[in-house]
Amino acid sequence: MRVLFTVYAAKTHFYNMVPVAWAFRAAGHEVCVASGPELVEAITRTGLTAVAVGDADEMREDSGPGSQEGPGEQVTSGSSWRDLNAGITETRPEALTWDYVLGTFTIACSMHYEYATGGQTMLDDLVEFATAWEPDLVIWDAMTFAGPVAARASGAAHARMLFGIDYIGRMYGEYARLLAAQPPERRDDPLGDWITGRLARFGCRPDAGDTAGTAAGDGTVGGELAREMMTGQWTIDPTPAWLQLPLDLPLLPVRYVPYNGPTAIPEWVLAPPQRPRVCLSMGVTAREVLGGDLFSVSDMLASMAELDIEIVATLDAGQLDPAVSLPANVHIVDFVPLNELLPTCSAIIHHGGFGTLGNAMVHGVPNIIAPGRYWDEIRFGERIEERGAGLILDYRQMSGDGLKSGIDGETLKSMIGRVLEVPSYRHNTGRIQDELRVTPSPGDLVQQLERLVADTVCRVPPGHRS
Numbered sequence: 001m002r003v004l005f006t007v008y009a010a011k012t013h014f015y016n017m018v019p020v021a022w023a024f025r026a027a028g029h030e031v032c033v034a035s036g037p038e039l040v041e042a043i044t045r046t047g048l049t050a051v052a053v054g055d056a057d058e059m060r061e062d063s064g065p066g067s068q069e070g071p072g073e074q075v076t077s078g079s080s081w082r083d084l085n086a087g088i089t090e091t092r093p094e095a096l097t098w099d100y101v102l103g104t105f106t107i108a109c110s111m112h113y114e115y116a117t118g119g120q121t122m123l124d125d126l127v128e129f130a131t132a133w134e135p136d137l138v139i140w141d142a143m144t145f146a147g148p149v150a151a152r153a154s155g156a157a158h159a160r161m162l163f164g165i166d167y168i169g170r171m172y173g174e175y176a177r178l179l180a181a182q183p184p185e186r187r188d189d190p191l192g193d194w195i196t197g198r199l200a201r202f203g204c205r206p207d208a209g210d211t212a213g214t215a216a217g218d219g220t221v222g223g224e225l226a227r228e229m230m231t232g233q234w235t236i237d238p239t240p241a242w243l244q245l246p247l248d249l250p251l252l253p254v255r256y257v258p259y260n261g262p263t264a265i266p267e268w269v270l271a272p273p274q275r276p277r278v279c280l281s282m283g284v285t286a287r288e289v290l291g292g293d294l295f296s297v298s299d300m301l302a303s304m305a306e307l308d309i310e311i312v313a314t315l316d317a318g319q320l321d322p323a324v325s326l327p328a329n330v331h332i333v334d335f336v337p338l339n340e341l342l343p344t345c346s347a348i349i350h351h352g353g354f355g356t357l358g359n360a361m362v363h364g365v366p367n368i369i370a371p372g373r374y375w376d377e378i379r380f381g382e383r384i385e386e387r388g389a390g391l392i393l394d395y396r397q398m399s400g401d402g403l404k405s406g407i408d409g410e411t412l413k414s415m416i417g418r419v420l421e422v423p424s425y426r427h428n429t430g431r432i433q434d435e436l437r438v439t440p441s442p443g444d445l446v447q448q449l450e451r452l453v454a455d456t457v458c459r460v461p462p463g464h465r466s
Contacts (some may be wrong), residue, residue, distance in 0.1 A: 001453065002030045002133065006126060006150065007141035008117040009036030009056070012355050015236065016163045017141065019257035023442035032133065034126055036118065045262045051129055054122030056454065088167045089375060098178040102188065107173055109194035117143045127202050131152035137453050139236065142168060148229045153202040157456045159252065159449065160232030162239060164354040165368040167374035168296060170245050191336050195229045234446065234452060239354070240435065243383050252285045252448060255439040256358040260337040269341055273310050276346040276420055280313040281338065281356055301330050303409025312341065347419045352377030364433035366390050366425040368415050391415045
């Protein structure tokens with residue numbers, strides 16, 4: 001088969017897909033990865049073939065309100081962080097009214113999905129490449145909505161790949177349910193209009209069966225096709241079921257396999273630590289994409305100065321206060337692969353991003369999560385605590401809604417002591433590790449998708465293939 005992976009230019013989202021792309025290549029399939037020009041080097045350094053699509057400047061210039069803010073402003077106001085997910089992460093039933101859900105998708109479709117995840121030039125270039133290359137399968141990152149359009153235009157089967165909790169699938173389900181319940185005069189459908197317009201741009205019109213459901217048979221997108229364009233024909237889910245939302249979607253679970261980028265292992269990592277080693281990692285998304293951390297990392301390090309532990313902090317200069325001296329028990333490194341570091345660690349303190357959490361789960365390391373607020377970090381922290389595999393350090397409860405909040409040093413020190421000294425934390429992370437080992441591997445997923453694609457009758461545009 002020819003398999004086209006596509007992801008907007010976010011390195012962590014691409015890294016999430018790399019093990020599955022490798023598995024397809026190892027099984028003998030042709031694989032390409034299409035993304036923005038700024039991600040091409042990262043793609044080729046994995047040994048995969050890159051296809052540059054889109055204009056790197058378009059995402060920066062046209063990402064909607066707030067796009068003119070500098071990195072600091074994007075991170076240092078609570079509303080900016082919430083705006084990044086456009087309200088999609090709301091799950092409280094009482095909040096999910098028709099007006100709320102309608103407003104959420106109106107904003108998401110007109111700004112975030114249209115521009116912030118690749119823009120129109122990415123869509124145009126991706127469709128052009130897909131119709132020329134003719135993939136059998138398109139696997140698209142769950143925020144890269146150019147993917148299903150390219151699949152539809154080229155006659156390929158397609159699967160969506162999650163990068164964490166499926167808030168989009170959950171919100172779309174609410175949208176479809178509430179839309180169908182509206183009287184005709186209130187049945188505005190910005191999501192259907194958005195999908196219809198994107199497909200029509202490439203000469204793709206809904207089939208007769210596609211308009212059954214929420215649409216009225218007027219040539220706009222209806223129930224099944226809208227669901228497919230938002231959630232894929234299948235959903236590849238590397239998230240353990242106990243972390244995920246319960247949704248009625250065709251799920252393909254896959255074991256999370258860490259990929260941290262091309263790396264060499266520093267010699268000091270291999271030396272056995274002389275005292276408990278604790279990793280501190282705030283991830284790369286906040287510092288590379290969103291402009292900074294939510295609180296003072298220097299203050300966090302200072303609060304741990306008196307503990308008899310070795311702290312390995314993966315930080316760059318921008319995350320540290322140059323006026324604050326580092327404690328003697330802190331080792332700062334700009335980058336070290338977590339896949340190699342964590343087997344030597346007794347605990348990890350992190351922001352709750354899925355890539356970092358996935359590494360911790362794979363290696364059975366207890367967590368202290370000081371959650372970000374971009375996507376699913378708070379829910380991850382809560383679920384890890386419920387499983388007895390770590391603790392959540394929710395600084396919102398200590399410092400209100402202001403970002404760059406102060407960390408309660410005494411609370412942090414107490415949590416470190418608990419996860420290091422109470423055996424149940426290591427035991428429970430070991431149980432999670434065992435659960436991951438019996439989850440289908442990327443190689444198993446390849447075999448499953450081979451069968452599904454072979455059994456799928458793709459709706460190929462007339463005259464597209466012989």
